[in-house]
Amino acid sequence: MAETFADLIAAEDVLLFVNAAVTATGQREFRSEAHAQRLSLDFLHEYVCVNYRPLYAATLALDINDHNAARIVETLLRTAGEASAEEKRAEGRLIARRLAILPPQRVYRLFRALRAARVNNRRTRAILRDWLAGRPDLGHDAVKYRRGLKTAARHAHLPLVTGGAGAAGSAGSAGKGNGAGEVGDFLFAPGRRTKYQHPLLDAHRRAHYEQGALYDLPFTVAEGFAARHAVGREDLAERLAPRMTRLERLRTQRSTGVGADLSAMPLTRLALYALSLPLDERVRRRAELTGALRTAARRTAGPYRGTWGRVAAVLDDSYSSSGSGERRRRPLGTALACHFLLESLAAPGAYTAWWTSGAVDALLVRPWGPTPLGTRILDALEHAPERLVIVSDGWDNAPPGLAGEVLRVWRSRLDREGRTTVVHLNPVYDTDGFDVRRLAPSVPTAGIRDAEDLPALVEIAQFAEGRTGMAELREYLDRRVGLFVDDDPFCYFPGEPGTAREGR
Template sequence: MVAAEDVLLFVNAATASTGQREFAQDAGQQTMSLSFLHEYMRVNYRELYAATMALGINDHNAALAIRGLLGDAKDVPTEQKAIEGRLIARTLLTLPPPRVFRLFKALRRDGVNNRRTRAIIRDWMTSLENPAYHAVKYRSGFKAGLKHAHVDISDSELRDFLFGPLQHKPYATPILETWRQAHYDGNVLYKLPYTVAEGFAAKRGVKREVFLERIGKQMTPLEKLRTDREPVDPLALLKGSAKYCGPQQIPWLTRLAIRILALPLDERAARRAELTDGMRHFARVEAGELAGTWGRVTAVLDDSFSSFGSPVKRRRPLAVALATHFLLEALAAPGQYTPLWMSGRDDPLLSYPGGATPLGTRLLDALDTSPERVVVVSDGWDNSPPGLAGEVLRVWRTRLDPARRVDIVHVNPVFDAEGLDVRALSPLVPSVGIRDAEDLVLLVELAQFAQGRVGLPELMAYLDGRVRRFLGAD
């Protein structure tokens, strides 16, 4: 049971935290706690630690896990190394290329250059569909990965580009030649990927507005979403995402929620129908075959002041609540979904951080709707009055619903670095960490283990199944 609790504690942290500043804690506290948990799990439960990569932990922690497993492999059995190698290789395919290249640089700084590491880096780099594109867009990381893994480049042009880029003229590969010409022709830079062209534009002193206007066709859907160069068109974003994402699973529902909350309230109100349709479309896509199967669902959604997050994670907790609202609407039976926002507002698109956190009162309202399932999305700081949520849940579980007819789960988007876990509402109700609303269904599965009603054998069986599906064995 202790091992099962430790694994779930780590999964909560590795799902919710990215080592960045939160509302009540700075980045240093977050990073220190994460580092401790990674080392603790790697030393004491290495097999389970590796398996957590199949549980949808966030990209930041997946990269940390890979770095730790490759850097600390002394006395690890060959069979375990083989399983780890497959998990690492599969996980690398799900990570964005910039994060992978940063990982390669970190391994180089750590002096991790064993045969397994070189093979993993070599296999990932040789599997790239368009190596010239990646070499242009991520030149320093691409070059570092090649050198560290001792990868032999058969393409002479690509080798010249990486190690003597302006000495070769002209290039037969279009993107390499475009990059070379951009040094001399200001109009050519608009044929390059957005992030590469941005550097050329800055050197030439091109005004930001002019650059963004002309580079639009080269921008990926995510880049357009970040820069707000076009109206939010979810259908267009969804159709365009496959071109750029490959096997990566982009959390479009949460991304769009973040983008919507960045809009002024007046604009949100004016575009309410468009934005609502967009969110519902993404929610239906995410729900898939589970749409309408969750019965009567009531959500308690936190839009209190602390849902602002932090300057580096601006409105992230609120965005998770907003995205989860639309996903739960899709998962619930038609007409059987009740959203209860902490502020009492009834228009989710006009949500903004403000006010106290009367979790206890809202839980009473939620249980009064006779639900089959209650989902609470909150950072767990119950302060109006303090402790009421825990008492409501205690009485409900011990006196009114000891048979657990109502399924209650608390998903928390904020990692509590001091407690080494997400802040819980009650020991009688599972609390799990969440990064993106898209993780909700998996987290509800994990909640059964967090309740302490099953032990390590059941958790091991569940992890084995997740690993097999993750590796494509099932």
């Protein structure tokens, strides 16, 4: 009996950490300061790594945010001496796969953190070297992420040359045809060459004195030279529009007038963009914005589109959904994205949405008013849905505690057979509780950051009801790890004999 109880405690600890790793970013929230977030996350990472190291590493295969994914990688590499050879091998595969999907600027920031922490063992150098070998164009990285690449090369003692063998060849193989040592010279001896064969390296050299070279550079790099050549941001964006990324076009659309293909944008990012627009502009562009959101939702739903039956959603657009200066409107943006995704997942014509403010036009929602979750849950349950999804920070205050009581009575008195599946998704981390705030013990709760993760989070929320032991959780994590690692045929334990990445 004691062992079973210990398993339940362990499962709860790991799930608590997963919720934090999905939602917390160490930034200020509506009800908590940044330093409190960081202290809370510091404790959780250390506690789970020390007590459940294999499961701590396995969370890299889940839909956690980039901040915590990089933090897990850093922690595993800093404490490599505490892991067995088998654990290191499993961790190496997970780390290699996770780094491959992280944004490059985040990975370079991680390398800087490892250098500051003086972590420079053989395993770390192998991971760094092989990640650099997998970059599609090291010359591009040298221009766009100059400081990060320079720090990484110094820390791992990597000679950045091309055409070589071994570690040096791996580090510079991405720049084949650029001339031996071009990237190294660009980073460490910029005055050595009067011309570079790599077009971006040479454009960066010429941009110091030639205005035309700006238009051969990435947009963010060209912005740094624009003032020197008296080039306006609008003119620069117009000329560089074909070279700009989707997010750069979206970010600069209003200030520069350069159009962005909204239908290709990620769902949550698109919802946040829509909420950043004034209400009159949302009304004027209603067809464009709604069409793009529904297209993104259908793309996200994929094969699950229309398979969830009758779905009701209770969505929080109270004042607290405004987030903070660092996470502006993030909770509301997540709720809006979930609204369109749930609409796509539900059977045709079988979806109803209830906003806490009483709003009926999803595109015009804004952070406003109290949080009458209990009343809205009653409205939603009156339609007897097969699934009820609640997206809220859990601060039920009109009146306080009504939502929890409604859900308790519904589950214990009115729906003992479980005809309606209820899941609470919370986009805000609660620093005081080291978890996301819950509405009722009988309702599974999971943290959420991006609506794209909603189907997977609904699946993992079943483990948060307090009745699932470690065996079931381990089985689930093992399955996710297998799918995550096997998705990349080149993912392996760095430094393991006979596993070099050939042909990548």
